[in-house]
Amino acid sequence: MPILYAEILKQTTRLAKDQSMDGMTRTLSMRVRPKVLLATTYEEAIAFCDKYQDFLLCVITDRKFPKDGVLDREAGIKVIKP
Numbered sequence: 532m533p534i535l536y537a538e539i540l541k542q543t544t545r546l547a548k549d550q551s552m553d554g555m556t557r558t559l560s561m562r563v564r565p566k567v568l569l570a571t572t573y574e575e576a577i578a579f580c581d582k583y584q585d586f587l588l589c590v591i592t593d594r595k596f597p598k599d600g601v602l603d604r605e606a607g608i609k610v611i612k613p
Contacts, residue, residue: 535591536567573598573606580610 543565565588570576573596580587592607603609 532567532569539565539567572596573603573610576606576610 568579568583570579576590576592576596580590590611592610594607595602595604596606597603598606598609
């Protein structure tokens with residue numbers, strides 16, 4: 532996860548430097564960069580998906596993680612199924 536976040540930040544920074552932007556535009560472009568969110572349970576993952584459904588670009592998930600307090604071997608699959 533830290534590597535993914537660092538890469539997104541690096542690419543966004545490079546993009547802001549490559550374009551001729553004034554200070555305010557550069558600041559705004561850094562604020563709207565893709566966000567990386569970490570959910571540790573099925574319930575958190577579903578809450579993130581519901582909250583950001585209109586802006587969701589990608590979901591990276593483990594196959595198994597806690598659901599209703601119990602390790603569920605299919606929780607990751609359940610998150611990405613419609």
